[in-house]
Amino acid sequence: MFGLFKKKSEKEKLQEKYSKMLAEAHKLSHSNRTAADKLMAEAEEVAKKIEKL
Known part of the structure; x- marks a missing residue:
């Protein structure tokens, strides 16, 4: 429930x-x-961008 409004991190978006x-x-x-x-x-x-993060 509390994760409902949680924004995705840049890494999660890239994945x-x-x-x-x-x-x-x-x-x-x-x-x-x-x-x-x-x-x-x-x-x-x-994938390279994900590894950099």
């Missing part, structure tokens, strides 16, 4: 974005490999 990007890249890998590879590269950049 959520990273997981969404990985899921989308997995879906794309079945139909469009080039787009999936590009999305995976972007996800790796987000």
Whole structure:
């Protein structure tokens, strides 16, 4: 209940974005490999930002 209004930290936001990007890249890998590879590269950049935090 008390976490209802708690704002997400920058790290939590990036982790959520990273997981969404990985899921989308997995879906794309079945139909469009080039787009999936590009999305995976972007996800790796987000992972690097998470590691810095």
